[in-house]
Amino acid sequence: MFFTLLKKELFIEFRSREVTLSMLVFGLSIILAFAFTTNVSKVIVANYVPGMFWIMVLFVTVLGVHRSFAYEKEFDAFSMLISAPIDRGLIFVAKWISGFIFLTLMEILVAIPFFKFLLIDFPPDPFLAIGTTLLINLAIMAVASLVSGIAMRARLSEVLLPVLLFPLLSPVIISATKISAGIMAGDPFKLWQIWLLIILSIIVIFALVGYTLFDFITEE
Amino acid sequence: MLSVSHLSKSFNYRPVLKDITFNLNASETIVIMGKNGAGKSTLLRILARIMACDSGEVLFQNIDMFKGVPNARKKLLYLGHAPAMYTALSAVENLELAMDLRESSVDQSIIRDHLDKFGLLDQADDPISIYSQGMLQRLKLTYAELADWDLLLIDEPFSGLDQDGILQMDDALTRWKLGFKSMCMVLHNRERAEQYGDRILHLDDGLILEE
Numbered sequence: 001m002f003f004t005l006l007k008k009e010l011f012i013e014f015r016s017r018e019v020t021l022s023m024l025v026f027g028l029s030i031i032l033a034f035a036f037t038t039n040v041s042k043v044i045v046a047n048y049v050p051g052m053f054w055i056m057v058l059f060v061t062v063l064g065v066h067r068s069f070a071y072e073k074e075f076d077a078f079s080m081l082i083s084a085p086i087d088r089g090l091i092f093v094a095k096w097i098s099g100f101i102f103l104t105l106m107e108i109l110v111a112i113p114f115f116k117f118l119l120i121d122f123p124p125d126p127f128l129a130i131g132t133t134l135l136i137n138l139a140i141m142a143v144a145s146l147v148s149g150i151a152m153r154a155r156l157s158e159v160l161l162p163v164l165l166f167p168l169l170s171p172v173i174i175s176a177t178k179i180s181a182g183i184m185a186g187d188p189f190k191l192w193q194i195w196l197l198i199i200l201s202i203i204v205i206f207a208l209v210g211y212t213l214f215d216f217i218t219e220e
Numbered sequence: 221m222l223s224v225s226h227l228s229k230s231f232n233y234r235p236v237l238k239d240i241t242f243n244l245n246a247s248e249t250i251v252i253m254g255k256n257g258a259g260k261s262t263l264l265r266i267l268a269r270i271m272a273c274d275s276g277e278v279l280f281q282n283i284d285m286f287k288g289v290p291n292a293r294k295k296l297l298y299l300g301h302a303p304a305m306y307t308a309l310s311a312v313e314n315l316e317l318a319m320d321l322r323e324s325s326v327d328q329s330i331i332r333d334h335l336d337k338f339g340l341l342d343q344a345d346d347p348i349s350i351y352s353q354g355m356l357q358r359l360k361l362t363y364a365e366l367a368d369w370d371l372l373l374i375d376e377p378f379s380g381l382d383q384d385g386i387l388q389m390d391d392a393l394t395r396w397k398l399g400f401k402s403m404c405m406v407l408h409n410r411e412r413a414e415q416y417g418d419r420i421l422h423l424d425d426g427l428i429l430e431e
Contacts, residue, residue: 004320008306015308015347075348075356076302083268083304084321085294219272220265 001086005094012071013102023064023106028113030056035117042119049120050180054136054173056114057107061140061169062162064102065148068095073152082218089211091218092145096210099141104134124186132183132196136176139199142206143168149210150217175199221246221402222267222371227276229262236262238426240276244371247400251407251417258423260406261301264373267404268298280371294322297369301376303356307349311340311359314348315366324368334362338388353380361392372396374405378412 013019034052038045072078081091115122123129147168151161175195182192222244229237236259244250252260265271267278269285278285283292298304305314312331319326335344338358343351348359357380364372377389393416396403407413413420420431 001321001323004317008317011313012306012308071306071308074307076300076304077306079265079268079270079298079300079302079304080306080318081321083270083293083296083298084318085290085292085323086321087290216272220270 002090002093005081005086005090006097009068009094009098010101013098016071018071019064019067020102020105022067023060023102024109026063027056027060027106027110030059031110031114031117038118045118046120046184047181049118050177050184052118053114053180054176056110057103057137057140057176058166058169058173060106061099061103061144062165064106065099065141065144065165066158066161068099068102069148069152069157078152078218088215088218092149092210092214093207095149096138096141096145096207099145100137103137103141107133107137123180123183125183129180129183132179132199135196135199135203136172136179139172139202139206140169140176142203142210143172146206146210146213149214153217153220171198172202175202221248221281222404223277223279224267225277225279227263227266227278228274229259229266229271230274235426237266237273237423240428242421242428242430244402244404246370246402248418249397249403249405249416251405251413251420252423253407253410253413253420254423259426260423261375263423264298264375264404264406265300268296268300268373269293270298270300295368295370296373297364297367297371298373299360299364299375299377301379303348303351303360305348305359308347310345310347311335311351311362312344314359315363318363319366322367326366331362331366334365335359337365338362339384354382354385357381358385358388361389364396365392369401371402371404374403376406376408378407378409 082088144165147165148161151157151164154160175198178195179192225241227237227240228235240263252263254260262271266273280292280296283289285292309317312328315331316328332341332344335341338361340355340358340362343355348356351359377393378386381389397416405416422429422431
């Protein structure tokens, strides 16, 4: 059943391209804004780059998850899902994994413009950077999918979503920035492993909470 | 088949359903009537577990619907006001998805045959966002024909239908009734309520009264 739900998420996105396209355009706009407003030396910019990247991801995530849950409200489509004889926790897992795929896809597409426009070097260990980025994406989407599920039933969901999501994602964004800064500087793993442990803990906690609570929070 | 006990629901502290209790027997059809805003649609959405209630119990085939057991909804089909389908997908894709979610995969040719029966074959591959209200009602009717259900919760089945659509809906409801299916439907038309309903329940001021 999970694969049916995941296929549905990916297929709807393949048809409409609303989530990925809006994330991509918004992400590129933020990169351009950063590039034109940080007219300082390469060394100074390099110190702020990890934070800039994850702030961009934070904004883009809000847009992506909002759209991903907004189309469930059109024609009351979500009723088809929740009235079906399926484990509602799997709806959360499908939303989480599809969101992870869309976010990763967006990051792949904006990575080169990001490094080129901000005139910075690629990370010294690209595989480590990619591996940690994937884990951070999982953590971001676990939190975002749960909060979006809660906010979607609210009348002012577009306002409620960032208000709830930004504070809850702060530990993820702070940890992500510390990890990326460590990797960019070529610091040994021991110096930033605690931040990675925080990311792993957030993935486990929010995945379990989301899976368990989705049965109840999806009801009107 | 369905046992509803002491069901209550409020919106912003305003009670909409007060201590609703009724039973629906196998192969019986209940029609719920009442004024606009009486809580008829709310009641159906609670029975389908789309909406949460404040208190009460709903047993469907002796399984507590509020205990979170997914299989409790296996033989229950809810068709509300809205189509409850995805605007980006076509009629065929939506029906395939709906059937997959009910763990009863149906061959695409069967889906197309049913869509043809309800006059939707020419638009079967178009996204349903371009469908008219009547076409969406026919699409819901196709879904009900394809799905395997014991209890149908249907909200205003005739709304938005043209004369042909009304005849098709009438034919389907009569067939299901003769096929000993159970239905709980919301209707506004008294003549139709008497035609389909074995019992008519009135919702008024949050209370249910049986005729």
